[in-house]
Amino acid sequence: MLELLRYDHGIYALDSGYLRPQLAAIHLIVEQGRVVIIDTASYTSRARVVDALHVLGLTPASVDYVFLTHIHLDHAGGAGVLMQTFPDARLVVHPRGVAHMADPTKLFAAVRAVYGAAEADRLYGEPTPVPADRIIAAGEGFTLELAGRPLVCWDTPGHARHHLCLWDPRSSGLFTGDIFGLSFRELDVDGRPSILPTTTPTQFDPAAMHHSVDRILRQQPAAVYLTHFARVGEVQRLGGDLHRLIDAHIAIAERERDAGPDREARILEGLWALMDAEAERQGWQLGWEQWREVLRADIELNAQGLHHWLDHA
Numbered sequence: 001m002l003e004l005l006r007y008d009h010g011i012y013a014l015d016s017g018y019l020r021p022q023l024a025a026i027h028l029i030v031e032q033g034r035v036v037i038i039d040t041a042s043y044t045s046r047a048r049v050v051d052a053l054h055v056l057g058l059t060p061a062s063v064d065y066v067f068l069t070h071i072h073l074d075h076a077g078g079a080g081v082l083m084q085t086f087p088d089a090r091l092v093v094h095p096r097g098v099a100h101m102a103d104p105t106k107l108f109a110a111v112r113a114v115y116g117a118a119e120a121d122r123l124y125g126e127p128t129p130v131p132a133d134r135i136i137a138a139g140e141g142f143t144l145e146l147a148g149r150p151l152v153c154w155d156t157p158g159h160a161r162h163h164l165c166l167w168d169p170r171s172s173g174l175f176t177g178d179i180f181g182l183s184f185r186e187l188d189v190d191g192r193p194s195i196l197p198t199t200t201p202t203q204f205d206p207a208a209m210h211h212s213v214d215r216i217l218r219q220q221p222a223a224v225y226l227t228h229f230a231r232v233g234e235v236q237r238l239g240g241d242l243h244r245l246i247d248a249h250i251a252i253a254e255r256e257r258d259a260g261p262d263r264e265a266r267i268l269e270g271l272w273a274l275m276d277a278e279a280e281r282q283g284w285q286l287g288w289e290q291w292r293e294v295l296r297a298d299i300e301l302n303a304q305g306l307h308h309w310l311d312h313a
């Protein structure tokens with residue numbers, strides 16, 4: 001089933017269908033029939049992306065760029081098959097991600113270490129390599145021209161060191177990958193979104209994350225487009241919540257620093273208590289079991305990332 005959200009300025013969000021509805025969006029910007037695809041979810045999203053192009057009166061030959069906010073596989077796992085599908089497209093990725101997209105062997109080994117081999121195989125499968133001569137290494141300030149419409153790359157570390165945002169001056173919109181957190185639509189209260197930082201292993205860096213969030217707030221975007229999940233406004237309020245919750249995550253990790261073999265489990269318990277407080281603060285209307293189900297995978301990854309961070313910061 002094709003779920004395509006339509007915004008102004010030729011911007012669309014496609015539900016990739018990755019694992020569940022409204023978990024991972026693939027954004028499209030369309031300018032004069034030319035397309036940039038922003039993040040790719042996993043290889044299973046290919047048919048939906050092709051369908052979305054068709055619905056918009058476009059073809060695989062319309063795609064000029066596939067842009068990756070970063071190379072975590074819920075963002076980049078589909079890049080290889082999409083690049084096979086779009087003959088004229090170039091892949092745009094942070095300089096630290098280029099070698100991993102050309103040869104995903106080490107990346108996939110790292111993903112297997114985080115998720116476990118069986119789960120990594122189930123979620124993603126071995127990624128398809130992208131020919132090196134089709135990859136653009138895009139650092140800070142690199143500007144794509146989409147049929148003359150400038151789109152500017154920002155180097156935004158904190159969630160990962162290979163993370164970019166894409167700034168669209170036309171719409172005053174910023175495509176934020178995972179650096180501006182997660183905002184699940186199931187938790188909205190009368191259209192009012194909640195937000196949660198992501199402290200995923202292995203490159204979480206709280207100081208860099210605060211810095212990147214501040215940079216985003218200084219830009220005063222009209223909206224941010226999150227991979228998890230799609231467009232949100234109220235950027236200043238959400239940024240304040242992110243700063244507060246990053247600090248709360250760190251406080252929980254520091255409290256358990258010397259907890260011994262139970263440390264990760266205790267961090268996880270602390271994060272669930274933090275979410276109980278957040279449910280109250282934000283007035284989430286889902287039942288306790290339901291909102292825990294919405295957040296479970298990310299809270300567990302956050303606990304794992306904080307546990308790792310304590311030993312590597």
Ligand SMILES: [Zn+2]
Pocket residue numbers: 070072159160178200
């Ligand atoms: Zn990520």
